[in-house]
Amino acid sequence: MPQSTRSSESAPTLAEVARRAGVSTATASRVLNRSARVSAELAARVESAAHDLAYVRRRAPSTRDTGVVAVVVFADPLQYHVDAFHVRLLSGLRRALPGADRELAVFTVPRRSRRAPLVRYLCGGHADGVLLVGPWGDIALARLLHAAGVPVVSLGRPPEPGAVAFVDADNLTGARDAVQRLCASGHRSVATVAGPPDTAVGADRLAGYHQVVRQARPTVRPAVAYGDFSSASGEHAMHRLLDQRPDLDAVFVASDQMAAGALRALRRRGLRVPEDVAVIGFDDAPVAARSRPGLTTVRQPVEELGSRALELLLQNPVRGESVVLPTRLVPRASG
Structure with a gap:
């Protein structure tokens, strides 16, 4: 949605919407309240102006809560x-x-x-x-x-x-704790299955991974694949990582649902967890305790x-x- 061009923090008024659309205040009111038929071109101008200014019809003050x-x-x-x-x-x-x-x-x-x-x-x-x-x-x-x-x-x-x-x-610190555990255990090829980088939670957990791996260089080799927090996306991302990095020995997965998929991919490749590849997830969702082996994870207090x-x-x-x-x-x- 376009950003408002207003320089003030005050709420836009109906009169401002009308001026921007080049119509009268009464016409703007009729368009926004849908109280009368107007041409499609005129309605589009008024609605576009209201959109650009972030104009919202204010609710009347209420003497009680809606509940x-x-x-x-x-x-x-x-x-x-x-x-x-x-x-x-x-x-x-x-x-x-x-x-x-x-x-x-x-x-x-x-x-x-x-x-x-x-x-x-x-x-x-x-x-x-x-x-x-x-x-x-x-x-x-x-x-x-x-x-x-x-x-x-x-x-x-x-x-x-x-x-x-x-x-x-605290997604950043949680991710750091997980990756530090993998590095401290002696793993040298530590990858991550990250969440969508255009989300705050995906970006923060990926940033925590990168911070620890950068500190551990050159002894730890990084690799990143992305999922959408679903189990299927975690499985696909794990296969991509194994194709790119056959010597992979640890992976931090940015959600337990994706980690469940990653565990399936490792089993299908004939790899043992944690003997061949260690895995840590994030969330402490019910699937973490049910996994075989049990999934080490980062608990967030949902x-x-x-x-x-x-x-x-x-x-x-x-x-x-x-x-x-x-x-x-x-x-x-x-x-």
């Missing part, structure tokens, strides 16, 4: 239903709900989908606050929510510093992330406010 907190999860719906992270997160959110008179409204939104209906709902006075979960991309949605006076918190570091309050795990994010949201946080929770290495048999 609803909106949770917007940016993920493919199929992945949302199979990823234990979301189950654990919602558990933490529900435990933190203050009293029985509040409810969660959960929306799953593919990353590349059109968001206009969602924006109209979230900015229309239907929720007391919005929690953004996952790789939500550009900051346009957060800007629209701020302009509409809707409290918003990101679960995960936002794509632009200071754009929105957030709660996150339930606490949810509860702390909801607490912050209900305090009407300021932009840039943040809570970063520590991670912990959980040793098992894989590495």
